[in-house]
Amino acid sequence: MKVLRAQCAGACYGVQRALDAAFKANEGHDQVFTWGALIHNPQVVEELEREGIEVARSMDQLPEGSTVIVRSHGVPPSVMRALEGAGASVVDATCPYVARAQKAAARLAREGCRVIIVGEAGHPEVEGIAAFAAEAGGKADVVGSPGDVPAGLYDPIGVVVQTTQRRENLDAVLEQLKAQGLEPRVMDTICAATAERQASAAQVAAEADAMVVIGGRNSSNTTRLAEICAAAAPRTYHVESAAELDPAWFADCATVGVTAGASTPESQIHAVEQALQEL
Ligand code: SF4
Structure with missing residues (x-):
């Protein structure tokens, strides 16, 4: 056959980078944690555990002086501050493409746009992007498909996209916004x-x-x-x-x-x- x-x-750039960061942080250290499961792969999470890298889901799981890896999906700025405040040494493995979407949302919000995030509601990456917009003083709506676009929107509207979204879905949401008479500013943050x-x-x-x-x-x-x-x-x-x-x-x-x-x-x-x- x-x-x-x-x-x-297989493993994309951001996932491989986060895995490498975890194994590197573990060299010579015995209190290394990932903030949530590092990747959606149970076998890899088990392998990390066998190497002594545990999953932490609350701040009180992090002993003073421990190292915590932020996964490729990123986290809201408030979580990053809390991790730093917990006395842990933070290794930020947020994928640079995700960080680009976070920065784009913050920039649109700072410039006065209502931010539309084309993505999956509840996904950690999307929650992080929305938090960056909120932190910059803006309001963000998560739109999974054209049917989710809220009524009554007015310009200026800014659009950012969850990195893993399909381009067809972004295009369909943009069509819907235009059909509502809007002229969105689009930050295309889809990762290839x-x-x-x-x-x-x-x-x-x-x-x-x-x-x-x-x-x-x-x-x-x-x-x-x-x-x-x-x-x-x-x-x-x-x-x-x-x-x-x-x-x-x-x-x-x-x-x-x-x-x-x-x-x-x-x-x-x-x-x-x-x-x-x-x-
Ligand atoms: S943004 Fe792209 S490269 Fe980064 S973790 Fe997601 S899929 Fe991987």
Whole structure:
């Protein structure tokens, strides 16, 4: 069976940077925490725990002098201040692309715009971006789709985008704003990593008899990759590790495609590829 990996698959720049920061902080230190699960990948979170890097979810879990890693999604400014105030040494692994969206929201708010964040309500990255707008004295609305755009808006309106949003959704929201007579200022803060992974996955799925998509079941970008692959390759399987592979899935397959979400490290992709080759 031929195993074909999508050209663009696995850990993105921001996730890899956060992982590297965590392992580096752990060298020679014994009280290293991540503020929330570092990435949406249970196996990696377990690996970090085995290395002694624990997940903290409240300030009282952080002993004086400990090190805490802020994950790639970023945090609201108030949380950053609280972490610093708790006496912890903070390693800020906020992805630079997320930081760019945070700064854009703050700038629009400072310049008097009502801020529209195109993104998923409740997502930590979006909550952080909204907090940056609020901190700069602005008001932010989170809009998941054109139907969420509030009525009664007036200019100036500024738009920022959750980094993992699809461009089609941004365009549809902008159309809606324009249909309401508004002239939004748009800060396009979409990161290319998600779109690149989706395009590569679709390409491989079109050539393969079956697809394996690797990544946490709690990872929304991995789940979306699995949906895209399933549209082209009905025999698409979403797994978190090589141990889940069932040889029966690949009966009569000449080619199996492999892709992985942005929170899947190279070691997990390699293990799955190897297991597929040994079937
Ligand atoms: S998807 Fe893009 S913005 Fe998000 S962590 Fe990865 S590189 Fe950063």
